[in-house]
Amino acid sequence: MKQVTLSDRFEPMSPVATDILEKCTNCGICQVQCVFLTRYGTPKEILTGLSPAKQHSIAFECSLCGLCQTVCPENLDPVEAFLNLRSDAVNNNLIDLSKYSTILGYEKKGTSALFSCYALPQGCDTIFFPGCTLPGTRPKTTWRLFETLKALKPNLGIVLDCCTKPSHDLGRETYFQSMFGEMLNFLQTHRIKRIWLACPNCYKVFKTYAPQMSIETVYEVIDSTGLPHRFADGSRPFEDTPLVVHDPCPMRDDALVQDSVRSLLTGMNLSIGKMAFEKKKTLCCGEGGAVGFIDPELAGTWTQKRKKSAGRRPIVTYCAGCAGFLNRTTTTFHILDLLFFPDKTAAGRFKAAKAPFTYFYRLSLKRKIKKNLPGAVFRERNYRPTE
Numbered sequence: 001m002k003q004v005t006l007s008d009r010f011e012p013m014s015p016v017a018t019d020i021l022e023k024c025t026n027c028g029i030c031q032v033q034c035v036f037l038t039r040y041g042t043p044k045e046i047l048t049g050l051s052p053a054k055q056h057s058i059a060f061e062c063s064l065c066g067l068c069q070t071v072c073p074e075n076l077d078p079v080e081a082f083l084n085l086r087s088d089a090v091n092n093n094l095i096d097l098s099k100y101s102t103i104l105g106y107e108k109k110g111t112s113a114l115f116s117c118y119a120l121p122q123g124c125d126t127i128f129f130p131g132c133t134l135p136g137t138r139p140k141t142t143w144r145l146f147e148t149l150k151a152l153k154p155n156l157g158i159v160l161d162c163c164t165k166p167s168h169d170l171g172r173e174t175y176f177q178s179m180f181g182e183m184l185n186f187l188q189t190h191r192i193k194r195i196w197l198a199c200p201n202c203y204k205v206f207k208t209y210a211p212q213m214s215i216e217t218v219y220e221v222i223d224s225t226g227l228p229h230r231f232a233d234g235s236r237p238f239e240d241t242p243l244v245v246h247d248p249c250p251m252r253d254d255a256l257v258q259d260s261v262r263s264l265l266t267g268m269n270l271s272i273g274k275m276a277f278e279k280k281k282t283l284c285c286g287e288g289g290a291v292g293f294i295d296p297e298l299a300g301t302w303t304q305k306r307k308k309s310a311g312r313r314p315i316v317t318y319c320a321g322c323a324g325f326l327n328r329t330t331t332t333f334h335i336l337d338l339l340f341f342p343d344k345t346a347a348g349r350f351k352a353a354k355a356p357f358t359y360f361y362r363l364s365l366k367r368k369i370k371k372n373l374p375g376a377v378f379r380e381r382n383y384r385p386t387e
């Protein structure tokens with residue numbers, strides 16, 4: 001993955017758009033699987049054939065999944081071009097962000113003093129950053145994961161906060177830069193060097209904007225330890241109908257993480273089937289780019305495509321957002337539930353919490369952290385940039 005700094009990520013002119021105008025051959029390869037490009041044309045057709053106003057508005061229908069970039073024979077980057085258009089629309093007040101009040105409100109709560117929690121024990125140089133959705137939907141899984149990681153690294157810290165990727169993806173560049181920059185500054189001031197992440201979206205944000213830190217997923221960390229995770233009676237659920245793995249879009253270029261997830265599953269004696277469009281060529285689950293807030297039908301088309309490629313086979317994924325989205329239409333497990341509550345999960349008895357209970361669980365997890373990490377440097381985030 002190309003690493004860039006906060007200041008050069010958003011540029012007034014978009015070199016990627018210029019690249020598309022110069023090199024795109026209109027071959028249509030990127031349109032084959034993309035429901036957005038099928039609707040509006042190739043990236044070059046969009047940039048040349050549509051008015052600037054239309055370009056700014058339709059950019060919010062792109063799920064920012066990155067599949068187009070992966071398949072493009074000219075190595076073009078349409079996702080970056082659409083993200084730049086989003087950012088341009090926000091900077092020039094061309095978009096009504098009130099349509100996104102739900103997701104932006106969710107993000108705002110995550111970064112608030114009430115829900116945020118930094119607990120850094122003495123000598124801590126590594127933190128576990130579980131993100132927003134995992135702790136809310138799966139508080140017990142999150143705590144078991146933290147205990148497992150802490151056994152590997154006794155002075156491990158934990159941070160409950162939001163990486164503000166929703167703002168990033170909606171083109172709120174100034175807000176994102178300020179919020180993420182403040183978090184990073186606090187962590188660096190407290191000598192944090194390594195971050196272990198469970199959420200693929202947080203992972204992508206940290207990997208892109210915190211190149212000075214060592215960034216790893218919890219899947220790589222657990223897999224490298226060889227910790228035993230087995231079904232209680234040594235049974236092999238899903239033997240007749242192998243599981244398939246849905247790789248979240250932010251992980252399409254991270255073969256190591258993809259392999260770690262599969263290794264964890266086979267380590268549990270589970271059979272993994274092959275699925276069309278996995279790993280580098282994975283498809284959006286439907287949640288990407290917050291498209292569902294303005295066009296639920298378009299977002300749902302992605303979900304249906306994913307369901308079709310899985311067929312009747314249950315899906316395992318490693319993103320709480322993807323798990324929630326896909327599980328609406330087809331059986332989907334989060335790998336961490338399978339690892340820590342294997343029998344209950346395989347039997348379909350593990351239920352992820354839903355809002356508003358998710359907020360209650362996040363607060364109870366915060367209380368548990370305070371109780372179990374006495375003496376740690378503790379902070380609640382009390383920072384808001386001037387917008």
Ligand code: SF4
Binds near residue numbers: 062063068069
């Ligand atoms: S990022 Fe995904 S949704 Fe957007 S144009 Fe590319 S393939 Fe289509």
Ligand code: SF4
Binds near residue numbers: 024030031
């Ligand atoms: S695959 Fe690349 S060259 Fe072909 S239409 Fe898409 S952006 Fe253009």
